[in-house]
Amino acid sequence: xxxxxxxxxxxxxxxxxxxxxxxxxxxxxxxxxxxxxxxxxxxxxxxxxxxxxxxxxxxxxxxxxxxxxxxxxxxxxxxxxxxxxxxxxxxxxxxxxxxxxxxxxxxxxxxxxxxxxxxxxxxxxxxxxxxxxxxxxxxxxxxxxxxxxxxxxxxxxxxxxxxxxxxxxxxxxxxxxxxxxxxxxxxxxxxxxxxxxxxxxxxxxxxxxxxxxxxxxxxxxxxxxxxxxxxxxxxxxxxxxxxxxxxxxxxxxxxxxxxxxxxxxxxxxxxxxxxxxxxxxxxxxxxxxxxxxxxxxxxxxxxxxxxxxxxxxxxxxxxxxxxxxxxxxxxxxxxxxxxxxxxxxxxxxxxxxxxxxxxxxxxxxxxxxxxxxxxxxxxxxxxxxxxxxxxxxxxxxxxxxxxxxxxxxxxxxxxxxxxxxxxxxxxxxxxxxxxxxxxxxxxxxxxxxxxxxxxxxxxxxxxxxxxxxxxxxxxxxxxxxxx
Ligand code: HEM
Numbered sequence: 001x002x003x004x005x006x007x008x009x010x011x012x013x014x015x016x017x018x019x020x021x022x023x024x025x026x027x028x029x030x031x032x033x034x035x036x037x038x039x040x041x042x043x044x045x046x047x048x049x050x051x052x053x054x055x056x057x058x059x060x061x062x063x064x065x066x067x068x069x070x071x072x073x074x075x076x077x078x079x080x081x082x083x084x085x086x087x088x089x090x091x092x093x094x095x096x097x098x099x100x101x102x103x104x105x106x107x108x109x110x111x112x113x114x115x116x117x118x119x120x121x122x123x124x125x126x127x128x129x130x131x132x133x134x135x136x137x138x139x140x141x142x143x144x145x146x147x148x149x150x151x152x153x154x155x156x157x158x159x160x161x162x163x164x165x166x167x168x169x170x171x172x173x174x175x176x177x178x179x180x181x182x183x184x185x186x187x188x189x190x191x192x193x194x195x196x197x198x199x200x201x202x203x204x205x206x207x208x209x210x211x212x213x214x215x216x217x218x219x220x221x222x223x224x225x226x227x228x229x230x231x232x233x234x235x236x237x238x239x240x241x242x243x244x245x246x247x248x249x250x251x252x253x254x255x256x257x258x259x260x261x262x263x264x265x266x267x268x269x270x271x272x273x274x275x276x277x278x279x280x281x282x283x284x285x286x287x288x289x290x291x292x293x294x295x296x297x298x299x300x301x302x303x304x305x306x307x308x309x310x311x312x313x314x315x316x317x318x319x320x321x322x323x324x325x326x327x328x329x330x331x332x333x334x335x336x337x338x339x340x341x342x343x344x345x346x347x348x349x350x351x352x353x354x355x356x357x358x359x360x361x362x363x364x365x366x367x368x369x370x371x372x373x374x375x376x377x378x379x380x381x382x383x384x385x386x387x388x389x390x391x392x393x394x395x396x397x398x399x400x401x402x403x404x405x406x407x408x409x410x411x412x413x414x415x416x417x418x419x420x421x422x423x424x425x426x427x428x429x430x431x432x433x434x435x436x437x438x439x440x441x442x443x444x445x446x447x448x449x450x451x452x453x454x455x456x457x458x459x460x461x462x463x464x465x466x467x468x469x470x471x472x473x474x475x476x477x478x479x480x481x482x483x
Contacts, residue, residue, distance in 0.1 A: 014041040051312070052347045056147055057113045059104045060096030061191070061244040062311035063251055065300040067091050067118060067261065073295055076212045076265060077204035079324030080120045082295065092117040092357060093300060094314055095191040095247070098130070099150035100159075105236035106243035107227060109186040109437070111177075114196030114218065115316040116298065119361045126320040127216060128340070131194040132185070135281040136174035138411060140335025161444045169452040173282040173411060175418040175460060182437045183430045187232035189225035190246040192257035192300075199281050200318070200328035201266070205402045213266040213278065215285055218259040218298055226430075229437050248303050256301045262292040268405070279330040279407055283417050310357045315344040329404045351375060365393035418460045435464060439471035 012020045020038045024031075028039040066088040073082035081089040096113035097104055112131040117124055137146055149163035168174045180186065188194040196218035205211050227235070235242045250257055264285050271278055278285060304310040319337035321327050327337070344352050349372040352358055367386050369378050383392035422431065442453055450472055458465025 014038060015045075053102050054096075054347065055343055056150075057096035057098060058102045059100055059106075060094050060113060060311065061247060061307075062092060062094040062304050062314060063247060063257075063300040064090070064092050064302040064304070064310075065256070065298065067116075067296055067298050069296045071293065071295045073263075075206055076214070077324045078207045079125065079204070079322050080122050081118050081125065081322075082324070090119045090361070091298065092119070092310070092314055093298075094311060094316055095194075095243070103240075105240040107187055107232040107235040109181065109229070109232065109441070111181060111186070112188060112191070112194060114194070116196070116218075117314065117316055117320075117358075118322075120322050121361060122322040122324075123360045123362075123364075124320045124358070125322045125325055126316045126318060127198050128316045128318045128336075129196050129198045129216070129218075131188060131196060132177060132180045133197040133199065133217075133284045134176050134180070134417075135199050135332065136168070136177035137171055138173050138280060138282050138332065138409070140332050140339075142171060143335065143339070161441050162446055162449060165442060165445045165449045165453050169449060169456050172414040172456070175414050175456060176282060176284075176421055178456075179418050179422050179426075179434070179460065182441065183426055183434050184226035184228060184437070185224075185430070186437070187227040187229065188243075189227050190243045192247055192250060193220055193222060193225035195219050195224055196259065200330065200333050201264075201279050201285070202328050203326045203404055204324055205326065206324075209400060209402050211268050211402065211405065213268075213271055214263040215290075217262045217264070217292060219262065221258045221260055221297075228433060229440060247300075251300060251303050256299055258300075259298040260294055261296045261298055262294045264290040265293055266290060271405070276412060277407070277409060279328060280409070280412065281330060281332050282414070283412070284421075309355070313348060313352075313355050314357045315340075315348055315352045315355075317341060317344060323398075326402060326404050329407050331409060367392070415459050422461050422464060431464075435467035435471050438468050439475055442468070443472060443475035 012025060014020060014037055018037055024036060024038045028036050031039070033039055067081060069082060069085055069087045069089075072085050074084075076082070081087070094113065094115045096115070097106075097108070098111040098113060100108070100110070113128070114131050115126065115128040117126050137143065145167060149167045152158055153160045153163075168178050185194075198216035201213050201215050203211055203213055239245075247257065264287070266274075266278060266285075270290075276283070317340040318327070318333065319341055327333055348355065351371050351374055353360070353364075354374045354376050365379070365382075367384055369384050383390045386392060422434075426434070438453075438457070442450055445453070454465055454469045454472070457468050
């Protein structure tokens with residue numbers, strides 16, 4: 001990953017086009033600085049190089065490619081990306097760290113974002129998921145607190161494990177996510193070696209408006225690979241951009257990463273008869289009951305050419321839906337539909353969909369005008385009000401607007417799936433390394449929170465609880481505590 005700019009040098013100018021003379025470009029000593037146009041512009045522009053970083057998932061990288069449909073799904077969902085086997089829909093993908101700020105080392109233990117923008121003929125569909133099949137909280141009301149516990153203490157500015165463990169042990173629905181996070185899956189071997197999950201169960205409809213429900217899985221064709229804690233810690237110090245470079249170089253060398261895309265598909269009947277909430281984002285849908293149906297392949301074959309324009313400014317929003325995909329009926333999804341729109345308007349301003357990476361394939365015709373750049377084409381004297389009798393954009397006529405089903409959500413058993421996942425899904429090696437990974441974080445936490453955490457792990461599995469308890473007793477360093 002080196003700069004290999006091969007172009008001929010152009011004439012240097014400032015952004016107004018004023019050509020810069022060699023004397024001006026060489027020194028500002030003994031010059032009137034206010035009249036030194038080159039100094040003035042470069043210095044003032046530097047202060048404006050940054051935009052607000054994402055409040056969550058700030059560190060990350062991206063790549064581009066396509067989604068190749070291998071199995072027709074049009075009997076279930078009329079979205080264009082799922083019809084006609086062989087179809088290739090262009091995609092933009094952003095992989096990210098859940099916590100921390102830009103610049104954090106890639107291999108630090110964390111959840112990872114796995115977000116895909118599908119550029120379809122009917123607009124952009126964004127699947128904004130994680131490398132984990134579940135989310136730690138059920139209720140969007142607690143999302144702000146969850147974000148706060150993953151960020152530095154506002155007094156000291158230092159990361160502190162106390163709020164994280166305090167919160168996780170007080171919100172028992174996070175038990176399954178905690179097992180995943182502290183297993184070796186919390187330190188993937190790279191972005192191209194991790195899976196992705198929609199987590200939400202989407203409601204979709206076919207041409208006849210008939211509803212079905214699906215959770216999407218993206219399974220790395222090269223297999224899932226993780227790092228052991230020691231290796232991840234070493235790489236965090238020695239090679240902070242380990243994942244980013246690995247992905248970039250693989251694509252640059254033509255070793256394109258691919259994922260098999262599969263869906264768990266449920267009928268309305270199955271949803272009603274499930275005996276549990278299939279929309280609960282803190283739980284997975286058992287594979288024996290709802291098997292995976294392969295639908296296609298995700299291929300990443302193009303690196304970004306401009307990281308700022310194509311990665312920092314990509315706006316992935318679960319509220320970006322297309323006809324046939326209604327979104328999920330759970331409260332978390334509803335909360336997300338509000339939050340991303342607001343966060344991205346703050347970060348990129350109201351014309352964010354005019355930024356090239358966010359623009360849909362087909363030119364949109366709207367009644368919105370102007371604002372902060374990029375304003376580009378403002379549709380000139382086409383009517384900017386609706387209704388009108390001057391041939392302004394007209395809505396299409398549908399056969400009726402499908403509605404999301406209504407659901408009632410409750411907290412349910414929080415231990416059962418964590419126990420199942422620990423006992424049946426983790427490999428022997430992952431079970432062996434889990435207690436040490438937990439202790440490495442928990443040892444820096446106040447004793448009353450440690451006690452609660454140990455109880456939580458005992459509830460999941462007696463031996464796991466016991467090994468963490470012993471590990472904590474033997475842990476000598478209590479690093480991270482402020483007195
Ligand atoms: C199933 C639950 C959730 C998942 C899987 C998830 C996943 C993600 C991912 C992958 C990103 C990074 C997108 C990118 O690469 O640009 C992100 C960003 C973000 N998420 Fe979530 N999230 C979840 C829940 C929530 C909730 C409940 C809220 C708020 C109510 C929220 C608010 C945000 C915000 C504000 C950002 C930053 C958006 C931006 O500035 O572009 N998320 N989330």
